[in-house]
Amino acid sequence: MVMYTVPVGITTDCVDGMNMKKPSINGSRLDQIVADARRHQEEREKGYREQALKLYPWICGRCAREFTLKNLAELTVHHRDHNHDNNPSDGSNWELLCLYCHDNEHARYINADKSLDRRRTKQDPAATFKPFAGLDGLLGK
Numbered sequence: 001m002v003m004y005t006v007p008v009g010i011t012t013d014c015v016d017g018m019n020m021k022k023p024s025i026n027g028s029r030l031d032q033i034v035a036d037a038r039r040h041q042e043e044r045e046k047g048y049r050e051q052a053l054k055l056y057p058w059i060c061g062r063c064a065r066e067f068t069l070k071n072l073a074e075l076t077v078h079h080r081d082h083n084h085d086n087n088p089s090d091g092s093n094w095e096l097l098c099l100y101c102h103d104n105e106h107a108r109y110i111n112a113d114k115s116l117d118r119r120r121t122k123q124d125p126a127a128t129f130k131p132f133a134g135l136d137g138l139l140g141k
Contacts, residue, residue, distance in 0.1 A: 048077060048087040048094065049077050052077045052091055052094045052096060053096075056094070056095075056096050058096070060096060061097055062104075062105075063098060065098050067098075075096055075098060076096070076099060077095075079093055081093055
């Protein structure tokens with residue numbers, strides 16, 4: 001007989017690796033585990049992800065892919081103004097995006113920011129060609 005120990009306070013006996021007995025657990029330890037699980041769930045529900053998942057349907061706002069509990073981890077909360085500290089309780093700064101659309105959105109934001117920086121620093125030389133310079137003479141004015 002081999003004795004396996006799982007989390008503190010929970011033990012299981014195994015005979016030849018085949019027959020498993022029910023785990024034995026201390027009653028007060030079980031109460032503590034349940035209380036911890038409930039506390040962690042309440043903390044998660046206070047987070048903006050959990051709030052957004054309650055407010056909005058589980059559909060990507062860009063590609064309209066639908067999500068279930070099975071693949072919900074692939075649905076992310078995007079901050080429209082890119083400020084992760086801006087979390088109004090009405091969800092006005094959030095949109096649900098799948099991983100791919102979320103990555104695409106941030107790549108577009110980063111690329112747009114880089115091109116704006118290039119435009120600010122790079123001065124184009126003034127144009128010297130004047131295509132309509134002699135037009136008034138040709139028209140007889």
